[in-house]
Amino acid sequence: MLVYRGFSQTAPSATVLTVGNFDGVHLGHRALLARLKTAAVDAGLPAAVLTFEPHPREFFAPESAPSRLSTLREKLELLADDGVDLAHVCHFNARFASLSAEEFVERVLLGALRVRHLIVGDDFRFGARRTGDFAMLRATGARLGFQVEAMDSVTLDGERASSSAVRDALQAGRLEHAARLLGRPYSIDGRVVHGDQIGRQLGFHTANIRIKHERPPLQGVFAVEVKGLPGGPHQGAANLGYRPSAHQVLRPLLEVHLFDFCADIYGAHLNVRFLHKLRDEMKFPDYDALKAQIARDVAAVKQYFQM
Template structure:
């Protein structure tokens, strides 16, 4: 998949396009992308996605914006996995936010992306003040020569698959339900870095994984599966949070203890899949109490995997 930052280059050909934030790339997004790639194949044109960085809610109200489900890199990898040819990452700033709906259609959709067929969600709004909707797109398409198609929401047992629903499930510790909404277990990517060797002192060596999520949508202790290492995937127990008992950190830290694994993996880029929540993160009165709880967590995680 080719990725372009902004619209400095006009698309080389007409495109079949969809637009959205695609945070988490859940079942609703994946249905939209499946329809996109099918329509693109039928038309003999590239399947293209227009997405935004930062998330518009982070631009307008950073203090109240929800935690992101996926970083930009994670999102692009998931979109690529669904067969998309081109993704345009639009820098969402004051200038872009001020574009009227009509300007967005003429300058971005028609002028830059050469849209021939546009597929959007049934709740899609765009332009300054969210002034544009499906009806406006349909009318503009009739005038400017592109088709517009709306996708219905995807529901799972009566619940709409959405980023908010996934986020709520993760925050509540309902990881299995979040996985059903996503169509896969929730995961976070990161690179293994050197830590303070606390895990070794406690008898449970951990991989310290630097993540780019400033506010991850879940915290606590989990049974996990890790991809990105030879012989994997590997199972383990992970803590994601701020380590309130020892050397509390400002940024969230992901620490993973892999079962029956011993190797130097510094620098490895890993994908950690969160399968089941064991407990919330908590503060312990002393080192021995922390060590005993970690031993219990490891046994509970092994029991989850039936090891």
């Protein structure tokens, strides 16, 4: 997949395009991307996505913006996995936010992305003060020579598949439900870094994984699968949070105790898939109590994998 940042370079050819934040790339997004790929193959053109960084809600109201489901890198990897040929990452700033709906169509969709066929969600709004909508796009497309179609929402047992629904499920510890909305287990990527060796002192070696999520959508102790190591995926128990009982950290830290695996993996880039939540983080009075709880957690996770 080719990735362009900004609009200094125009698309290499006319495109079949969709536009959105695609946070988490859930079942609704994936249905839209499947339709995009089909239309692109039919037209003999690349399947292209326009997405934004940061998320517009982070720009307009950073204090109340929701947790991100995926970093930019994770999102681009997921888009590539779903067959996208070309991704344009728009830096969402005051200048871009001030574009009128008409300017967005003429300068971005037509000028930079050379859109021939546009596919959007049924709730798509755009332009300054969100004045642009599907009716405006369809009328403009008829006038300027590009086709526009809308995708209906995807529902699962009556619930609309959305980033908000996935986020709510993760925050509530309903990981299996989140996986159904995503079409895969929720995962976080990160690189293994050196830690303070607390896990080793407690008898449970851990891989300390630096993540780029400022506010991950879930915290606690989990059963996980880890991809990115030889012979994987590997099963393990993970803690994601701030370690209130051992050298509390200011940024969230992901620590994974891998079962039946022992190797130097510093620097490895791993993908951690969250399968089941055991409990929230807890503060323990001393290391003996913490060690005893970790032993119970590891036993519970192993039992989960045996079910």
